Amino acid sequence: MCIRRLVKIHLLVLPWLLAGLLAAPLGSQTAVPNTAPAESETWFGTLDADLRHFRFALELQREAGGPWAGELLSLDEGERRFPLAQLVRTDEHLNFEIAASGARFEGQVDASAQRVSGTWRQRNAELELAFERVASLPDEEPLALWTGQINAVIQKLDVAFRQLKNGEWRFDSLSQKAGGFVATHQREGQQITLEVPALQAKFSGTLHAESNEIVGKWQQNFISLDLTLHESQSNRSKMPQPHRPQTPQPPFPYAVREVEFANPQAGIRLSGTLTQPEVAEPVPALVLISGSGPQDRNETIADHQPFWVLADHFTRRGIAVLRFDDRGVGGSQGAQESATSLDFANDVRAAVRFLREQPGIDPERIGLCGHSEGAAIGSLVAVDDSRIALLIMMAGAGVSGERILMSQSKLVLQAADVPAEEIERQSQMQRILIDLAKQQPLPSVEEYTRQAVQALAPLLSDEEKSTARGEAMIRASAAQLTSPWFQFFLAYDPSTTLERLRCPVLVLVGEKDLQVDPELNLPPITAALERAGSADHRVERLPNLNHLFQNCRTGGLTEYQELEETIHPPVLKLMTDWILAQVN
Structure with a gap:
């Protein structure tokens, strides 16, 4: 699973995560040429x-x-x-x-x-x-600016509270580039309370004037986390741009085309980028398939753009690459909310049809490369299309979504040094919520919420039971778990598709992947491919790599942002060599 869906899933057990609550950005960032206008x-x-x-x-x-x-x-x-x-x-x-x-x-x-x-x-x-x-942007230096860092287990979040000149307060999640949230401020003596209604969050702390800091707790739904705010002298509440040395930079030694193609079955058009070697003979091509959750064509996460890195690397070595925005994201039409993996597979089929019609592309040498859920989507497409030349599964699952959820939540919490008793409590809560979502017929969101509140009661403290925020988050989880995507995800076993594949398959899993545990997933993947009867498959368990194929220390999700590497270069070489061996 990709991090965006993981963040949403962890609202079930870690409902304080900001990422699941923040509004989606306006779109993907694209630079406008800096010319000297008249x-x-x-x-x-x-x-x-x-x-x-x-x-x-x-x-x-x-x-x-x-x-x-x-x-x-x-x-x-x-x-x-x-x-x-x-x-x-x-x-x-x-x-x-x-x-x-x-x-x-x-x-x-x-x-x-x-x-x-x-x-x-x-x-x-x-x-x-x-x-x-x-004439120029207004000077908006705040009257007061307090900054700190929330250690939110799967991500360290730099945050800021700022007081505007009119006395109003705003909250900014700097790490997530999401700000402007209305906040309220109260002070009684040295006790400070700052609330952020949109996030159902509250910070309560004690002002220590001698050190210019407020020491307290960040509370969001069921969880309370330490947070110390420091008074800042800067008039800007922003994060420095992280260094991402692998992000491609122009000029590019290949053609770059912005393209659109239709999925007539869904009645939508999808928008993407085709990078293509400028050579005389037809070239092989790949379609990149993103993981779960709304993804842009670059699969942007934590300022990394792994699909752009892949596309640039492959195209420089003679392989055309089509990457596209998920439906409902960026320039692509359609709705994410009502779609399942089967719908996303139809989007990929539309991408393959489009590629086969493009000049300079060899229609018999088109392969698929999927990351996380994208690996499962790729297998759904390849199993029904005998012309697919190859499939690469990057961090793909071999078991049902239900088993993935129970595995990843425990591993992520362990990597974050959460106490064992709290991990067990969270696992029990997640088990309850998943079991309720497996009911047939599926209950309404309101009925699911009622059942969940009752079932979770023995696991909640008196404080957790007394807050309306907890019930609101359970309701949000109910809407998620009863959605079409989640219902398919919980039940679908990808090994039933893998065992019917006939094309060459490369399986890559990072040894320190906490989201798709290699211990859990590689055995059923390997067994399914062996049942498929094709000798042309290769399974690689790559040391010291996480879910994003970064060379990492623990595999913890906080490292996604901390690490400058987007994809470990030896992985890029391994993939390229394997692709060229298949298509040539």
Whole structure:
């Protein structure tokens, strides 16, 4: 499983994780060429989404007599920049879209030409938004800024509370590039309380004036974690950009095309990037298949972009690569919420059909490379398509999702040095929630929540029982566990598909993978491939590598962000050599 789905799953047993609660970013980050425009404008506005406020800056430019172009700078999403599409800038109107997310703004310019008032539309929401024309971004130095780090077991989260000049407070999860959450502040003597309603979270601590710090607890649903806030003198609450040396940099010695292709069965179009060697003869090609949870075409996680690294490496060695945004993500249409692995397999089939029609691609030398859940999706496609040339399974499972969940939660908590008795309690809670989700007929979310609250009661402390936050999180878990994707995931045994494969298969699993444990998964994978009767399969258990194939120390999930390496280079070579041996 990929980390995004794992984070969501751990809401069942670690419901304090911020990642499962934060709103999705507007879209994938793409740089706009930095040219010297003949004319430029800067507009600034704040989108009030009730419990979260987004500060936006529009930077527009055009050459003399040319069309307007520009980008949106989202200050509360780690200062990400998003290209503006369908941009209209006239004396009366300012309209644009962000293609990566489907967001759309339509505004009217007032008589002074200094203000635009309009409507922001995104994901069935319509919100009022106004921009003011400015010479430069406003100085927003906070009156107070307190920063600290939450050790959230699977991730260390740098956070900040800042007081605005109007006295209001905001909370920022700096590590996750998610900020602007409305916060409330109360003080009684030296006792400080800061609450973040959108995250159902509260920080309570004691101010130590001599050291300029507040020592206390971060409470979110069932869990209480130590947090010390330090007063910061900086006027910026942002994280430095992490170093990711393997992220590809131009110029590229191959063709790069932004493409779209249709999945007529679902009635959607999917958006991706095709990288292709510029040679005379037709080349082999790969489709990259992402893991679970909403993923962009680069499978971006913790500022790593592993699919971009794979695509660049393979294409430089003569292999074309198609990577695409999951349905409902980035530039791809469709809905994630109602889709299962079977639906995602149909998206991959559409990608394969598209590749077979492309000039310069050998239609008989197209393979699949899937990571985590993507490995299972790849096998579902390959088993029904005899023309698939090969399948690479990166950190793929060999057992049902139910067994994966019970395994990974225990391993992740052990790696984080959580006490054994707490691990056992969390495992019991997860077992209860999963068993309730296996009922037939499946209960409604409300009925599931009622049953779960009752079943979990013996495992909860009096404090946990008394908070409404706990029930709210159980309800969120109920919606997740009763979803189509989760129902399929819990029951599906990938070995039943693997044993019917006929194409060459390369299986790669990191020895320190805590999400797809090699001890649990490699034996059934190997046995299934042997039953398939194909001698052309290779299974590699790679030492010191985690779920992302980074060279790691423990395999703990906090290392995903801490490690600069995106994919261990010997893994890239192993994959390339194997692919070329198969297709040549």
